[in-house]
Amino acid sequence: MNPATNFSTxxxxxxxxxxxxxxxxxxxxxxxxxxQQWLDxxxxxxxxxxxxxxxxxxxxxxxxxxxxxxxNAPTSSSRRHALxxxxxxxxxxxxxxxxxxxxxxxxxxxxxxxxxxxxxxVQLADGSQLQLNTGSxxxxxxxxxxxxxxxxxxxxxxxxxxxxxxLRVLTGQGLLSAQAARLNVxxxxxxxxxxxxxxxxxxxxxxxxxxxLMVEKNRQVNFTRKGWDTAQPVDAGSGAWADGMLVAAHMRxxxxxxxxxxxxxxxxxxxxxxxxxxxxxxxxxDDSERILDLLEISLPVKVRRFTRYWVTVEARx
Numbered sequence: 001m002n003p004a005t006n007f008s009t010x011x012x013x014x015x016x017x018x019x020x021x022x023x024x025x026x027x028x029x030x031x032x033x034x035x036q037q038w039l040d041x042x043x044x045x046x047x048x049x050x051x052x053x054x055x056x057x058x059x060x061x062x063x064x065x066x067x068x069x070x071x072n073a074p075t076s077s078s079r080r081h082a083l084x085x086x087x088x089x090x091x092x093x094x095x096x097x098x099x100x101x102x103x104x105x106x107x108x109x110x111x112x113x114x115x116x117x118x119x120x121x122v123q124l125a126d127g128s129q130l131q132l133n134t135g136s137x138x139x140x141x142x143x144x145x146x147x148x149x150x151x152x153x154x155x156x157x158x159x160x161x162x163x164x165x166x167l168r169v170l171t172g173q174g175l176l177s178a179q180a181a182r183l184n185v186x187x188x189x190x191x192x193x194x195x196x197x198x199x200x201x202x203x204x205x206x207x208x209x210x211x212x213l214m215v216e217k218n219r220q221v222n223f224t225r226k227g228w229d230t231a232q233p234v235d236a237g238s239g240a241w242a243d244g245m246l247v248a249a250h251m252r253x254x255x256x257x258x259x260x261x262x263x264x265x266x267x268x269x270x271x272x273x274x275x276x277x278x279x280x281x282x283x284x285x286d287d288s289e290r291i292l293d294l295l296e297i298s299l300p301v302k303v304r305r306f307t308r309y310w311v312t313v314e315a316r317x
Contacts, residue, residue, distance in 0.1 A: 014048070018049070026304065111140045113136065116265055126167075133242075135153065136156060151171045157183075158183050160182070173191055174203060174225065246263075254276070257313060271314035274314065
């Protein structure tokens, strides 16, 4: 048995209990002390707690029945049961179900990938430059007939060179086509976001039979399998991740923490009381702990660290 998952069913149930408590509301001082006492009581408890953080993080990208039950079940008892099962099995059931979705299978053997919290630069065969953001994966197919990048998950910044064939990017919602251009492409669960910094890019949604959309320089657009939203000016922070920065311009704190959470493992939660506070500035992505410390200086918030995998930003008392 893997030592990291060597714990009893009883301890798994206790870990799930504490996770559910924290998901429902921030722990009061008495409960926090009780949780800490449980965690420190035995190394088996610590192994179970660290494991459930990893399982919970992996569930976010899995459309499996067990993952859906664990995250979205209408009753806490249903969520508790699903989480306990996934914790005991090491999320194996979620993985098995998830692999039936062809969108989840390819990242396991992607040509290029970047783990959570890291970025990667790749020079392609035609001299084009590809950068992968945190938690991203792509397949690359270059031959005499095509130049194709399949975005399997995450986000890329592509600086494409002109060639005898267009350079195409395939996402879950459609196909992008460009010659000499610089573009940022982010894959969401139900749509793709495109920002064009140089040149122009054609967008052809998978289930759209009309003419493609032409997105010009300094414009961005969200598109689904069936169509697209109105193109807008490029956001000030779009593509800043490639330079190691997270840029916010009057961004809701909840949205800011969602973005920051992409670059660190575990759960980064926002208390609803402070979700609508606005934040602006440029923040270095390589030190997320420092960013959290700065929040306490610039906003009326307190960062509560239950573990390194479970952090909540709440109102300052």
